[in-house]
Amino acid sequence: MASIHSRATARLMLSPAVILLLVWMAAPLVMTLWYSLHDYQLLMPRGNPFLGLENYAYFLSDPGFLQSIGNTFMLVMGVLLITVVCGVGLALLLDQPMYGRGVVRVLVVAPFFVMPTVSALVWKNMFMNPVNGLFAWMAQMFGADAIDWLAQVPLLSLTLIVAWGWLPFATLILLTALQSLDTEQKEAAEMDGANAWARFLHITLPHLSRAITVVILIQTIFLLSLFAEIFVTTNGGPGTQSSNLAYLVYSHALLRFDVGSASAGGVIAVVAANILALLLMRLVGKSLEV
Amino acid sequence: MTARATDRQRKLAFTFVAWAVATLIFFPILWTVLTSFKTEADAVAIPPKFLFFDWTTDNYAEVWERTDYLRHFRNSVIISLGSSLIGLCIAIPAAWALAFSPTRRTRGVLMWMLSTKMLPAVGVLVPIYLLFKRAGLLDTRTGLVIVLMLSNLPIMVWMLFTYFKEIPRDILEAARMDGATPGRELLHILTPMALPGIASTLLLNVILAWNESFWTLNLTAASTGPLTAFIASFSAPEGLFYAKLSAASTLAIAPIVILGWLSQKQLVRGLTFGAVK
């Protein structure tokens, strides 16, 4: 009795969120699907005739398409690699006894609060600019030629900028996880004569695996649709060397004003996102007992 | 004695390394703030001037005069707080249901919610724009609150879900034995116990909404643009602009960075996403 009753209540409590998200997903998705099958170019209105799959063919045959898939992957992996590795290192460091830990933590967390557009503008102009940027000055000090970061290594530059913003997030989650590690366990291992590296490998790292999974999951969600940083710094260039899927969809929607092909791109991105969601579900399912 | 000495040495060494790393990470922000007090000429001077330059507040005066900072600020506050609060009202019951009445589909529902966040917003811009136009929501705070609430809802539900999962179930069972209705359950038992998680969810979402720059730029015009729109008007004006850009940047990020610092403890307490066992 009670369980039937509570199950009904549970459904009732869950429904607003599910319904709202369904509407949020479904309404634009239905419209997007419709546009993706029709001719809709903002600057060339032709009464939206039915096009069949032409928009899909057009989007998929975009010369930048394959590169954009590759770049999406590279950006996600690059940022994840940096934030997880450095995040573990930073968390371990912050877990040590030191003076002024509060202040250190405040300094380390700060980048997470900075608007992506602001951080991209600051990095682009004040650090990576090949004439007036700080990096150029540093290169000169060492007698090297200034690197034109955003033109020569656009993807790496973007990865660094984005990783700077997400590093605090990873650090915080990992640090919280680290602090919950049993000190007795650690001490026991120390007694056994295990060295620091072995202790890290066999005790700390397994303990952090769950936290690492969480960091990967959450960041992947945000990194897949990374856009503002690319828009502000490289505009996807040079060429299409730093365009990801989101930027490619943008270039169809708001540079060509071709709603039809952008919608096709949107649908393709949704399909890709759902495939990825299934994969992540497997991954998370194993380490998170949902 | 020696053990203690090495302990102190270790602590000093860690302090040194940690401060160096922290300063390095914080440096871009520090540099922005410093540059905002320089003249445009000093801002691009080579070698760079770190502290010894003519400190000036002219940039702030100019930014202040050119734009309506307070209006943008107010919009940011209303939009980020509004979307997070309404989001909480919807996310708490949902997360509660998922956490305490799990079914076979719970995991599926959660992942589906998260997957809604993975599609590029720009793909649905024109449909949303047309819907908003029809509903009269273009350039309204209400419209932005709805959009940001919905786009962050999956994160909220998930974050709360992982937090609720950790509440010992026997406490609930006891309350149910006493004949508490689900509503009372939610109000009197859950809420106090889950308060850190709720506070942390709220804070994280205020931060995310404050920094969201796609919808806030594309669905607003003059009246409701938040600070993201404010910064967009400084991105590349003519001539030298580093100092003014820095001043505008400082103004745009200061409120949220300060809020983040002040509430860091609360933020961290709930920011585990179930990562801690």
Next chain:
Amino acid sequence: MTMSKRLLALSVGLASIFTAWASADTLTIATVNNGDMIRMQRLAVEFTRQYPEIELRWVTLEENLLRQRVTVDVATQGGQYDVMTVGNYEVPIWAAQNWLVPLEDLGEDFASDDLLPAIADSLSYEGKLYAAPFYAESALTMYRTDLFEQAGLTMPKHPTWSFIREAAERITDRDNGMYGICLRGKAGWGENMAFVSSLAHSWGGRWFDMNWQPQLQSTAWRDAVSFYVGLLREYGPPGASTNGFNENLALFQGGKCGIWIDASVAASFVSDPRQSSVHDRVDFALFPSRVQVQNHGNWLWAWSFAIPAASQNIDAAKRFVAWATGKSYLRLVAAESGWADAPPGTRQSLYASAEYQQAAPFADIVLQAIEAADTHSPSVLETPYVGGNFVSIAPYQGIGTVVGQQLSAAVAGQITTREALANAQYVAEREMARARYID
């Protein structure tokens, strides 16, 4: 379920309150964030004094962002803006769709017959004016007289591209941060492509033949683009592939460029002692050409105000447009900061005025450049299109964007000129087929 319905109803209700409250006599004006527009925003207190019942609200955005916002709004009849800042690229295309309000009867102060004919023509569709020019520009060669003297060079009034190359080579001194030439390299149809289009036209090339077949692999284009890429790579500043108008302006004002070929509006910025460290050492010449081809590129751009048909405040908007682009606005600017700062390129009366001639030594050459721009025959070859620094057809934004990306990559050294043009040709054909211009 009921809860979400109620919430929706509540939000729609709230929304209608907000929108009703925002209308009345409030004008929402979308502008680009350049110096002249920002000055205009400041001077708008004068407008408010004249029309206290009209409240002005500004949306100031960087060019690309502005373009995407106003285009989406005008094409969906969103009605978010009452006045939009647009260029002469958009105006005929939008006017053909009936998205804009024709600007007749703007009053005596506006005096439409005082507008420079080339400018007024570029903002008209079927004989009616659809946008009022705020400032207009052609392109000029700006150069440093001191450096030319040192190198023993004399800039001819009609420079040729081969002279520019030679001069850039002689002036470049990389070790001392001095670059012979600054040009736009940043991708975008309004950035590097404005320059490259004009360059290709001056080289004797054209974008399309009379059947709308893209001509990007023709000899003229190939030579022009190799020249451009080579020039920038050898004598340009580092990071040239991400430099747009603003970046080059900063470089030139900071004394890092020997020659800068760009929009004529820059003439007043580089000769302004308040912002330019080289103000007393600059002079101007026309956009270069080739000896064999007498064509100066036909660059013509006018930042203008248009009123979207979806605006709820057309009358008030017209008043504002007439004020901001009228004759008395020029006097207002002159009174505030001197005649040299008056928005250039739009009015005959400005160039006829002795005060302006005296305050702005570049006045004559700017006028000459604007009057020389013939957008109806941009190339020596026959073209099916109107333009110069762009092509006035709807699919051009897409084509220009992608071609611009390719050329920017070539300037960055990531691909060769040949590859860039092959890709560009492929994309141009693809886009033209998509737009049903060709099969």
